[in-house]
Amino acid sequence: MLATSTTSVPSIDVRGLSKSYRNGVVRKTRKSVLRDVSLQVPRPMTVAIMGQNGVGKSTFLKVLAGLLEPDCGSVRIGAKQPTDALIGYVPQDNPVMPWLRAIDDIALPLQVAGIRRAERHERVRELVSRFRFDIPLETRGHALSGGQRQVVNLCRALATPRPPDMILLDEPWSSLDVGRRLELANHLHVIRKELDVPICLSTHQVDLAVYVADLVVFFKENPVTVGPEDIISVSLPTPRDVSLMRSQEFLDQVASLEERLQEGTRR
């Protein structure tokens, strides 16, 4: 579905995407999760995918990340296939290596790219200070709290050897307290502006989705199909700051999206 018309290459271009899994209950059958999903995001934007548990949000993000092969359809990040693009991906479960210090865990993409240790550390410290992340870099993974693991995962997604082509975040606010959720939302504004790459995230947080996103996409049924009515442009001014969250237009958009989500759940 075309979000807005454009003549240049879309920043995210999904066409006729279907994905099913082998059914663990009835042998030799498959469970269809995404069916003929199309989504064109014309320029780098923040896209929030919303929908009830188990609808297919993580599956969609994994296909965008090139971690899952679609049954059919095509995905392009700019002009690239997902497997050729450099993608910063934060999985839903925020994995960390228990034995690694946070600084070395964040630096893993740089290590894989063959960058020396001293330079890796320098780049991570620069990244953390540039985006003003609050993270104990010397603490090992086993001693990090859930919220700290979430920040480590976001930093690792940004610590690519060259700027990423896209950032994917699977429920980025799930382990954070209220203050840190807002902090992360503001980080996402800065990341979008500084890196100028598309950000696609899944979330159940309607207010934060409205606060950070340019587009909200509803995954409302199983299997997921996406029609024009499922793509909502967030018509709020940018740049956005926290005072916007108290405005009537913000509260109206949140109320209208909540209603849509509840309709989806009742179906």
Ligand SMILES: Nc1ncnc2c1ncn2[C@@H]1O[C@H](COP(=O)(O)OP(=O)(O)OP(=O)(O)O)[C@@H](O)[C@H]1O
């Ligand atoms: N590896 C797998 N094998 C079989 N079925 C799977 C697999 N991964 C996910 N599923 C099924 O696919 C459907 C979509 O799962 P997915 O994780 O994409 O949902 P989600 O929208 O991210 O849910 P949540 O909000 O709970 O994270 C679910 O019914 C799930 O049980």
Ligand SMILES: [Mg+2]
């Ligand atoms: Mg999920």
